[in-house]
Amino acid sequence: MIINDEPARTIGILKKYNLMPRKKFGQNFLIDSHVIGKIIDAAEIREDDCVLEIGPGIGTMTRHLCDRAARVIAVEIDRDLVKILKEDILRDKDNLSIINEDILKVDVDELVKTENGGRRIKVVANLPYYITTPIIMGLFEKHVPMESLTLMVQKEVASRMCASPGTKDYGALTVAVSYYSECYLAANVPCNCFMPRPDVMSAVVRLKVLEDPPVRVNDPDSMFAIVKAAFGQRRKTLQNALINAQGISCTKEEVANALESMGLSPLARGEVLSLAQFAKISDILGK
Ligand code: SAM
Secondary structure, eight states, X not given: OOOOOHHHHHHHHHHHTTOOOOGGGTOOEEOOHHHHHXXXXXXXXXXXXEEEEEOOTTXXXXXXXXXXXXXXXXXXXXXXXXXXXXXXXXXXXXXXXXXXXXXXXXXXXXXXXXXHTTOOEEEEEEOOGGGHHHHHXXXXXXXXXXXXXXXXXXXXXXXXXXXXXXXTTOSHHHHHHHHHEEEEEEEEEOGGGEESOOSSOEEEEEEEEOSSOSSOOSOHXXXXXXXXXXXXXXXXXXXXXXXXXXXOOOOHHHHHHHHHHTTOOTTOBGGGOOHHHHHHHHHHHHO
């Protein structure tokens, strides 16, 4: 039987340094060694990998990442935690760089150049839930060289990432994730695996980054403007959602004609379109 000593270890660290987990930084520390093992396994870390960990917290997962990978870069916003990690908890790890920064402000591309010679990294994180989507979209949109992202996210966000067209969870995040990666759900994680317990269920997703997008589109930015408009007003027909949307100039008739030429109802809502259909309508309207 594997003994889970993470709860005692976490309580010990919080007491030793008189720390209170900070809600504003989404600090829910993982205290289940079985779940940590699942994340590390799902990430498929090899000994020559360079891993970026976002939000190492009190270093629970970081220690395992350092033992598996060639190099680990950990970006943590909380100055107090960074001090403890550097001076005590992870002092013995010589393949680790700890950076005290807000991940949304870091030039990750530059970091990958300096730390890994521009070669692709693996991202592993128990993400702060208040900024899950900006972190993921930021990494994708800046085309950071990545092989995969293995992420603990809110269960509801995991469902949105892996959703199918026409379902209630299908949205702009689904379309973006499927443009850049292949997504699968690696594990569901209950609230009692964290300290303090979050109010929501969590899940681990693995996004395998695609070398080339699965569809060809002339102007990805225009396609994403359409996607954003379509789901910004998801109860509206695509015609109505697009005519007043920022950055898109087309008439109702043009949208209706485009949909008809694709074999779809002119009154279709955006939520029924697949990624390939968003690419197609973007190309038609762009002409
Ligand atoms: N990895 C640790 C674990 O699994 O126990 C902590 C995970 S906790 C859910 C999220 C971590 O992200 C916290 O350590 C928090 O301080 C850090 N964090 C929050 N916002 C951040 C940001 N903008 N940039 C970098 N780190 C951030």
